[in-house]
Amino acid sequence: MRMPADEIDVLAAVAVDSDTPFVSTALRLKAPGEHEIRVRIVATSVCHTDVMTKAKGLCSFPIVLGHEGTGIIDALGEKVSGFDIGDHVILSYDFCDRCPQCASGKPAYCNEHGSLNFAGVRPGGAKTHRRPHSTNADVFGSFFQQSSFATYALSHTTNTIKVDKSLPLTLLAPLGCGVQTGAGTVLNTLQVQPGTSLAVFGCGCVGLSAIMAAKMAAAKNIIAVDVNPRRLQLAEELGATHCVLPSEFVDARQVHTHIKTISSAGGCHYAIDTTGIPAVLRQAFDSCRPLGVTAMIAPGVPGTEVCIEMQGLLPGKSLRGVVQGDSVSKEFIPRLIDAWQQGRFPFEKLITQFDGIDSIEAAVVAMSRGDVVKPVVIIDPDYRSTECS
Numbered sequence: 001m002r003m004p005a006d007e008i009d010v011l012a013a014v015a016v017d018s019d020t021p022f023v024s025t026a027l028r029l030k031a032p033g034e035h036e037i038r039v040r041i042v043a044t045s046v047c048h049t050d051v052m053t054k055a056k057g058l059c060s061f062p063i064v065l066g067h068e069g070t071g072i073i074d075a076l077g078e079k080v081s082g083f084d085i086g087d088h089v090i091l092s093y094d095f096c097d098r099c100p101q102c103a104s105g106k107p108a109y110c111n112e113h114g115s116l117n118f119a120g121v122r123p124g125g126a127k128t129h130r131r132p133h134s135t136n137a138d139v140f141g142s143f144f145q146q147s148s149f150a151t152y153a154l155s156h157t158t159n160t161i162k163v164d165k166s167l168p169l170t171l172l173a174p175l176g177c178g179v180q181t182g183a184g185t186v187l188n189t190l191q192v193q194p195g196t197s198l199a200v201f202g203c204g205c206v207g208l209s210a211i212m213a214a215k216m217a218a219a220k221n222i223i224a225v226d227v228n229p230r231r232l233q234l235a236e237e238l239g240a241t242h243c244v245l246p247s248e249f250v251d252a253r254q255v256h257t258h259i260k261t262i263s264s265a266g267g268c269h270y271a272i273d274t275t276g277i278p279a280v281l282r283q284a285f286d287s288c289r290p291l292g293v294t295a296m297i298a299p300g301v302p303g304t305e306v307c308i309e310m311q312g313l314l315p316g317k318s319l320r321g322v323v324q325g326d327s328v329s330k331e332f333i334p335r336l337i338d339a340w341q342q343g344r345f346p347f348e349k350l351i352t353q354f355d356g357i358d359s360i361e362a363a364v365v366a367m368s369r370g371d372v373v374k375p376v377v378i379i380d381p382d383y384r385s386t387e388c389s
């Protein structure tokens with residue numbers, strides 16, 4: 001019989017509104033519910049979804065964001081099985097595990113995806129955080145059922161992935177969302193075949209992860225497109241065979257004409273847009289050959305529309321929205337870790353480490369400016385300095 005855990009003190013980087021920087025705040029975190037896992041956070045990376053959610057006000061405030069956490073299990077709800085206190089874990093997106101998509105092995109398209117990952121509350125509507133002197137839970141959390149911008153997080157068995165204790169928790173955080181999204185789009189969604197051509201628009205964490213995965217899949221032409229020459233340099237280092245800097249072309253038409261020349265036979269087999277910019281998605285679509293597939297990963301803010309010429313769709317071309325790279329995290333993340341250990345998937349090259357929860361704002365600013373690709377913030381003081389760059 002497991003002793004029920006108590007509510008605890010935590011330190012969290014709270015988003016109070018769209019415009020104000022994150023504020024490190026002492027909060028109380030509710031005891032884990034009977035199906036919840038409490039994780040002492042070792043590290044968390046920052047994803048553009050955290051930044052967009054705050055900046056565009058796509059959540060209720062105040063809230064604890066963060067959805068790429070790693071850590072060590074500290075307490076377990078009474079009905080949790082398959083996990084032990086002390087297990088090392090990666091946290092990912094959550095899903096209901098009951099709806100038709102979950103039942104057919106596509107949990108990224110869960111009917112409850114929005115409410116479980118973005119509503120800021122537990123399933124059922126309760127909040128998990130409160131200010132120490134408040135009697136009511138008055139701070140939203142449960143972001144991706146984790147809220148990893150804090151010293152502790154509450155997760156579910158569905159979004160908690162056990163990893164070997166020998167692995168560096170300070171590096172693994174981005175696997176829970178950004179890295180699996182890019183790699184999964186190539187390996188799970190598009191199932192890129194050897195000898196084919198792929199164009200990746202936008203070389204942030206997701207795009208560069210897609211490029212590394214395309215190299216693993218033995219694509220022949222891996223075409224990286226980005227406005228930042230430094231990003232293109234990194235893309236080349238990670239496997240891009242061709243780099244395209246749009247400012248070197250007169251207009252968008254010239255860009256896709258160039259891409260079609262590289263890939264021959266009327267364009268690429270696959271294109272991925274990671275930017276969420278309608279004109280870039282259109283360019284990605286236009287870069288594909290007949291029967292080509294374009295994957296859209298970033299949807300822009302609600303209400304954003306894209307214009308595709310209907311004639312352009314006719315030769316069997318398709319445009320496919322992608323969530324989390326169609327990844328079943330418990331299967332796919334261990335696959336990526338294996339590839340990383342074999343030196344085939346060097347995602348650590350995307351990471352810049354930041355030290356301490358107070359540096360979350362600096363990490364967000366550095367990522368938003370494009371100064372760093374993937375900031376990983378080391379939350380647990382025991383893991384700082386030795387591995388920090």
Ligand SMILES: [Zn+2]
Pocket residue numbers: 095096097098099100101102103107109110111112
């Ligand atoms: Zn579901």
Ligand SMILES: [Zn+2]
Pocket residue numbers: 047048049050067177178
């Ligand atoms: Zn994310």
